[in-house]
Amino acid sequence: MASDSEDILKSLKRAANAVKKAKGLVITAGAGMSVDSGLPDYRGQEGFWRAYPPLKKMGLKFENMNTPEWFHNDPEFAWGFFGHQYDLYWRTEPHQGFQILKKWAGRMEHGHFVFTSNVDGHFKKSGFNEDTILECHGSINFMQCVGGNDSHEIWPVPEGTHFKVDASTLRAAKPLPMGPHGKNTHPARPNVLMFDDWEWETTRSDKQHIKYQRFLDSLTDSVSDVVVIEIGAGLSIPTVRYTSEGLVTRCPSKRVLIRINPSESMVPDGHISIPLNGLEALQKIDELLQ
Numbered sequence: 001m002a003s004d005s006e007d008i009l010k011s012l013k014r015a016a017n018a019v020k021k022a023k024g025l026v027i028t029a030g031a032g033m034s035v036d037s038g039l040p041d042y043r044g045q046e047g048f049w050r051a052y053p054p055l056k057k058m059g060l061k062f063e064n065m066n067t068p069e070w071f072h073n074d075p076e077f078a079w080g081f082f083g084h085q086y087d088l089y090w091r092t093e094p095h096q097g098f099q100i101l102k103k104w105a106g107r108m109e110h111g112h113f114v115f116t117s118n119v120d121g122h123f124k125k126s127g128f129n130e131d132t133i134l135e136c137h138g139s140i141n142f143m144q145c146v147g148g149n150d151s152h153e154i155w156p157v158p159e160g161t162h163f164k165v166d167a168s169t170l171r172a173a174k175p176l177p178m179g180p181h182g183k184n185t186h187p188a189r190p191n192v193l194m195f196d197d198w199e200w201e202t203t204r205s206d207k208q209h210i211k212y213q214r215f216l217d218s219l220t221d222s223v224s225d226v227v228v229i230e231i232g233a234g235l236s237i238p239t240v241r242y243t244s245e246g247l248v249t250r251c252p253s254k255r256v257l258i259r260i261n262p263s264e265s266m267v268p269d270g271h272i273s274i275p276l277n278g279l280e281a282l283q284k285i286d287e288l289l290q
Helices: 004-021 044-051 053-058 069-073 075-091 096-106 203-218 239-249 278-289
Strands: 024-029 112-116 133-135 138-145 186-192 226-231 255-260 272-274
Touching: 004 226, 004 255, 004 272, 004 278, 024 096, 024 239, 044 053, 069 075, 075 138, 075 186, 096 278, 112 203, 112 239, 133 203, 138 203, 226 239, 226 278, 239 255, 255 278
Parallel strands: 024 112, 024 226, 112 133, 226 255, 255 272
Antiparallel strands: 138 186
């Protein structure tokens, strides 16, 4: 009987062979992709509370905080949470796995695309072309007005923006962001999809979806050897996993899914499961490609 380490090595070799043969690449990434950069893991309420101790005292879970109602009812508290995230994402350098993926992407005859639920903007920060990225939950690096009727504009967070947040209360100091950009007449919020969010402005994401669909349309059934590499996508919000599986279902004989996840790496028959963290798996596959 093969040991777990032997099974993992076999999977890594299969993955390296798939990447080597691939003519097209789709990278799908969930929250686990950013953990190796040092960003907090919100898996389970204890993981969330380790990152935000004041919220444990208040009994507030991630899904309680990640809602637009705070921007209406208590904007200092809302920006304490999201402002802390923005500063953390801005300070953090993406791990080396992003550069490995970028290197592989550059070799693809039929191109590549990134589909991610992460709002940290780290694929763009790593040098991926913005025209090849779909951020299905938006980006914390962009803002919109709090009230959907105030303005439908979306604008980049102004350069030099940082937030002064009281670590004991998680409340942000004024002045708080206003918009739309250049007018500053209405309260602003991040252009990210939250829970129970009917006010998220989708214009930017819609444009990304159009480019993504064009890329998928270019990968006709005649295009052989398309690899989908999924990193750190869990089951709690399975958007990324469903996307990955949908991509390989369309043309199963020519497409392979490589699912990298330390605890939830189960795959459909015939595809590749790698139960490792993202950075470790990408480094090992890259070593096998040398």
